[in-house]
Amino acid sequence: MSTVFSREPQLPVIxxxxxxxxxxxxxxxxxxxxxxxxRWMGSLGFAMxxxxxxxxxxxxxxxxxxxxxxxxxxxxxxxxxxNYVWWIAIGMGxxxxxxxxxxxxQDWRASINRLAESMTVFAVAVSGLFPIFHLGRPWFFYWLxxxxxxxxxxxxxxxxxxxxxxxxxxxxxxxxxxxxxxxxPDLATLRDRARRRLLAIFYGLLALGWRGEAQHWRxxxxxxxxxxxxxxxxxxxVHSMVALDFSEGLVPGWHSTIxxxxxxxxxLFSGFGMVxxxxxxxxxxxxxxxxxxDRHISVIAKLxxxxxxxxxxxxxxxxxxxxxSMDKFDVRMEMNRFLGPYAWLFWSTMAFNxxxxxxxxxxxxxxxxxxxxxxxxxxxxGMWLERLMLIxxxxxxxxxxxxxxxxxxxxxxxxxxxxxxxxxxxxxLVFSRLMPMLSMYELRKLAHxxxxxxx
Amino acid sequence: xxxxxxxxxxxxxxxxxxxxxxxxxKREGYVFIEAYSPYAIEGLAEALHPR
Numbered sequence: 001m002s003t004v005f006s007r008e009p010q011l012p013v014i015x016x017x018x019x020x021x022x023x024x025x026x027x028x029x030x031x032x033x034x035x036x037x038x039r040w041m042g043s044l045g046f047a048m049x050x051x052x053x054x055x056x057x058x059x060x061x062x063x064x065x066x067x068x069x070x071x072x073x074x075x076x077x078x079x080x081x082x083n084y085v086w087w088i089a090i091g092m093g094x095x096x097x098x099x100x101x102x103x104x105x106q107d108w109r110a111s112i113n114r115l116a117e118s119m120t121v122f123a124v125a126v127s128g129l130f131p132i133f134h135l136g137r138p139w140f141f142y143w144l145x146x147x148x149x150x151x152x153x154x155x156x157x158x159x160x161x162x163x164x165x166x167x168x169x170x171x172x173x174x175x176x177x178x179x180x181x182x183x184x185p186d187l188a189t190l191r192d193r194a195r196r197r198l199l200a201i202f203y204g205l206l207a208l209g210w211r212g213e214a215q216h217w218r219x220x221x222x223x224x225x226x227x228x229x230x231x232x233x234x235x236x237x238v239h240s241m242v243a244l245d246f247s248e249g250l251v252p253g254w255h256s257t258i259x260x261x262x263x264x265x266x267x268l269f270s271g272f273g274m275v276x277x278x279x280x281x282x283x284x285x286x287x288x289x290x291x292x293x294d295r296h297i298s299v300i301a302k303l304x305x306x307x308x309x310x311x312x313x314x315x316x317x318x319x320x321x322x323x324x325s326m327d328k329f330d331v332r333m334e335m336n337r338f339l340g341p342y343a344w345l346f347w348s349t350m351a352f353n354x355x356x357x358x359x360x361x362x363x364x365x366x367x368x369x370x371x372x373x374x375x376x377x378x379x380x381x382g383m384w385l386e387r388l389m390l391i392x393x394x395x396x397x398x399x400x401x402x403x404x405x406x407x408x409x410x411x412x413x414x415x416x417x418x419x420x421x422x423x424x425x426x427x428x429l430v431f432s433r434l435m436p437m438l439s440m441y442e443l444r445k446l447a448h449x450x451x452x453x454x455x
Numbered sequence: 456x457x458x459x460x461x462x463x464x465x466x467x468x469x470x471x472x473x474x475x476x477x478x479x480x481k482r483e484g485y486v487f488i489e490a491y492s493p494y495a496i497e498g499l500a501e502a503l504h505p506r
Binding site: 020024185189211212213214215217218220221441442444445448 | 469470477489490491492493494495496499500501502503504
């Protein structure tokens with residue numbers, strides 16, 4: 001029996017020999033010293049090019065209307081809402097890593113939390129654009145806010161659009177607060193180490209006068225704990241709400257109570273995927289292998305596998321419920337998913353979200369970063385396909401055959417999808433050069449603890 | 456110039472020494488004391504500013 005349960009030796013969460021000074025040097029060095037490399041410039045140039053396409057698309061959309069996309073009645077949601085759900089879900093995974101791991105005192109999170117939190121902020125910001133552009137008259141989006149007006153205008157609280165608005169706003173505020181508060185001590189470190197006066201003033205203003213007093217640390221810890229405590233339920237409540245956008249619809253395939261937990265599984269799954277996709281190149285680009293160790297990649301890969309199995313269980317349960325109910329509309333919708341014109345969407349979703357992730361059971365695969373990176377990219381792609389599958393296959397053939405119709409994406413659909421990826425990457429790349437990507441003060445504490453244990 | 460003493464500064468090699476020193480100065484009755492550290496040290500704030 002012992003051979004079955006024997007554990008692999010634990011890899012360290014921080015390279016041996018690291019101490020407070022070496023952490024500060026290498027992390028703040030990325031911001032203050034590292035010359036702007038060709039790879040970073042190349043990546044930013046590529047991301048900016050995609051962002052440019054996005055901007056052109058937005059201008060064209062504001063001029064010509066949502067008709068530039070392939071959506072129409074009956075498939076009125078299509079890419080825009082797929083992108084919205086995909087991006088906000090990615091953010092949820094990031095918050096889960098930083099907040100839930102903080103509350104449960106997982107010390108390995110110290111080096112990954114900043115990366116995950118910034119990913120959250122940018123993903124949620126990008127996601128918020130899609131419901132607005134999908135409005136038809138995006139310039140009236142502020143009507144969603146219950147402001148005192150003279151038109152007797154009041155938001156429609158029963159509309160899922162209204163829920164989206166509050167979900168995004170609440171989530172954005174809390175995740176920005178969480179990211180910023182957590183950065184204060186590190187901003188102060190940058191202020192103290194900056195050689196140029198202008199930089200020192202820039203970081204000094206952002207650091208809000210942080211001096212590292214014992215009292216400061218005590219307050220920081222209680223604020224972080226409170227924000228983490230707020231964020232963990234928000235991950236679940238906000239994404240449940242996104243799921244209820246669908247559940248409240250009466251079309252077959254949406255009108256189901258399984259959606260909230262099912263969507264949360266998907267959110268964590270794609271969030272872990274995005275963390276891996278960002279962390280694996282970042283650690284090489286900025287030489288942070290001592291802190292973003294093999295252990296981190298392996299642990300997040302395991303989490304991604306766990307979330308993946310949870311979502312696979314949800315797929316199975318959803319399919320079982322459909323056939324168990326014997327509801328003829330539901331059964332027809334499900335058979336359409338298996339064999340209809342969009343069957344490739346369903347089967348590719350299964351290939352990416354069920355089949356390929358099984359490789360992560362093997363330690364050898366988890367230690368191979370190229371393999372983990374490719375699998376994580378596949379997960380992101382699979383989760384995007386899954387949302388499109390959910391939206392299109394439920395809408396294109398509903399109860400009345402006279403209302404059936406197909407959905408075909410246009411060039412602008414893809415321009416908005418890849419453009420949003422470009423915007424996200426641009427924000428992320430710029431952030432990674434301006435702000436410390438790893439939490440220096442938490443790594444110092446971690447290094448201190450490790451050195452104490454080793455004597 | 457009269458050498459008027461405004462305060463004393465001391466640097467400590469690690470967290471435990473700093474924590475010990477904080478407890479000791481407090482115990483000896485000093486009131487205006489503060490400690491600065493590069494990361495949160497458990498019990499340091501409580502030692503200096505007990506509530």
